[in-house]
Amino acid sequence: MTLELKGVSKIVEGQMHIAATDLTLEKGTMNVLLGPTLSGKTSLMRLMAGLDQPSAGRIFWDGKDVTGMRVQDRKVAMVYQQFINYPSMSVYDNIASPMKLMGVDKAEIDARVRETAELMKLTPMLDRKPLELSGGQQQRCALARALVKNAGLVLLDEPLANLDYKLREELRVEIPKIFEASGSIFVYATTEPEEALLLGGNTATLWEGRVTQFGPTPEVYRQPVDATTARVFSDPPMNFLQISKTGDRLMFGDGQSAQATGKLADLADGRYTAGFRPNHLEIMQHAENAMKFTTNLHVTELTGSETFVHLDHHGARWVGLIHGVHDLEIGAALDVWLDPRHVYVFGEDGGLVAPAAYAMAA
């Protein structure tokens, strides 16, 4: 089954929730919708499911126009951030409920419930009520309900956001495995770039109701089409710096410059924006041609194996991610180095004019 959105948009009370969107999702793929809160992930999912009708545009399933078809008549399953189960039913009945409503015969229901429960590690809990389970088990139960339905389209709306760290990691690894076998289209909404990278598949980045880029996840990560996509797909967000090009040199300020190579060599002289990810800032010079910037250290955050440094560079706030734990003095000057190979260059309209050299090589 293929799900196709053609020029789909949603306007509520004069406010644009979803800008005209074209997307094609293929059978058996994992598709991540990545964007910050209120970027339109849930709105887009509701349109895909048929819970809301688009203001304009058409939706096709396998080439068949399903715009306007009620959600009840489509084969859709959805899992939410909240753990949604029928509170008065046992876990068994919860998992069985979509099939009962579809009129599947008893023996088959029983077989499929037990099979799915086994897969979701819920077998010992089948007789319990959902609220007697832990949060992770409740969400497994909701996932099991979505799974037994054998729906062509499974929508997961930040399913792990309400779980604690340990359970998230566990389910995050399991989800792609579980759904891989089913052959449905999966759409997974998340605010976290890390989650998108772990899930793989394709990623659509969303910003203010607009799909800024859609493609294989690593490709979107390495070659964002514009500064917005790069910002969305980087946590902490990408750092930006105004630069200018004169002749074959890129001037970075602080007396630092780099040779304009490859695509950059062909650019017209003028002002550009350089972008680089936090993990590419270094506090030691590694590459010979690395540029040195003097910044002021604002805050450090230790995560154990890594240190986040929040830096002030002529009034702009940069974030760096450095390996290991370092004893750094807050408020003091800190020299950081940046390899020109890690610099993305964006035009004045925000569009990417040259991806970082390392991303092209990968």
Place this chain on the structure above:
Amino acid sequence: MQQKTTNHKAWFLVLPVLVLVAFSAVIPLMTVVNYSVQDTFGNNQFFWAGLEWFQEMLSDERMWNALQRQLMFSGIILAIEIPLGIFVALNMPKSGFWSSFCLVVMSLPLLIPWNVVGTIWQIFGRVDIGLLGYTLDALGIDYNYTQDTISAWITIIVMDVWHWTSLVALLAFAGLKSIPDAYYQAARIDQANRWKVFRFIELPKMMGVLMIAILLRFMDSFMIYTEPFVVTGGGPGNATTLLSIDLVKMALGQFDLGPAAAFSLMYFLVILLISWVFYTVMVNLDKKGM
């Protein structure tokens, strides 16, 4: 061993509560207990009666009849008000101007004092000048709450339903509003019909507030006095003499203080028992998180 420090000042912190409870509950209750085990012929002369009054009351058909009427009354109004309240709540607008409008209109009966409610219905139901009584009479329906038992019962039941269904509806509405929209979406996606949504989502999610509604309505109706007293005065005959009306008749009408005190204590114990049952049920529901 380390010596334990004692600080008697702590008692002062408990004192206000002790005084309050003593004057508001313990002392009045003990007065009733006092009366229930003694006999008096006035002049402040008391004679020990032991459990005589209790035995008398328990073997007296009068109290049992009043209890029977009381249970019937509470049973009927619960059977009407709870489903009706849920039905009203389900059909109320969920948000916007009309939602607030409904809330205000529905709270109006709750704000009217009991005796005023009684008076309203007493006049409303009169065959000579009341809109309801006169209309029914003109339609040829035999209705007269002062003479006919059925009419009297219907009047006090309709009056209670009019007065208190709003409370159930408001509680149920609050319960409904707290259900996240995702539940309804999930049900829509599962192709569940309206009845299934009610049965498997709304009802279980409302269970907590409904238990409170049932408890409140049961307690209130079990102790009801003012409204039926104003409308029917317990009549015709003893037809609408509910427990509290009977109790007042006995204590103040006939001045049988001993039996009346024994009666009130048993009344009190019944209410305590029922409250305890409800409390236990609710705590168990809470444990299930419903």
